[in-house]
Amino acid sequence: MADQDETGVEIKLWFFPLAFFLFACTPRIQIDGKTYKRYWGTHFFDLAPGRHKVTIYFPYIFMPRCGENSVTIELEHDEVVCVSYFMPPWVFAKGFLSVS
Numbered sequence: 001m002a003d004q005d006e007t008g009v010e011i012k013l014w015f016f017p018l019a020f021f022l023f024a025c026t027p028r029i030q031i032d033g034k035t036y037k038r039y040w041g042t043h044f045f046d047l048a049p050g051r052h053k054v055t056i057y058f059p060y061i062f063m064p065r066c067g068e069n070s071v072t073i074e075l076e077h078d079e080v081v082c083v084s085y086f087m088p089p090w091v092f093a094k095g096f097l098s099v100s
Helices: 020-024
Strands: 008-015 028-031 034-037 041-046 050-060 063-075 080-087 096-099
Touching (some): 008 050, 063 080, 063 096
Parallel strands (some): 008 080
Antiparallel strands (some): 028 034, 050 063, 080 096
């Protein structure tokens, strides 16, 4: 987890282990309309305090926004919010999002 004197969001991207084909897909993290291309794993984004919309998806074959799901988070000064995105083995489902 990031240092407590930072403000931002820590995003953990993971998937069902037997869905190894997802290693070939690179997730997209969209924060307030700006898209970041990141690998599966944990990533930190430095953000200003306030409300932010986080959307996560990945392109898969002919589906440009597979597993798409969104959450709105509220950040206070010097707060880090953790968002976990889990993709089940069936690619037609939404990814599960949890915030802590």
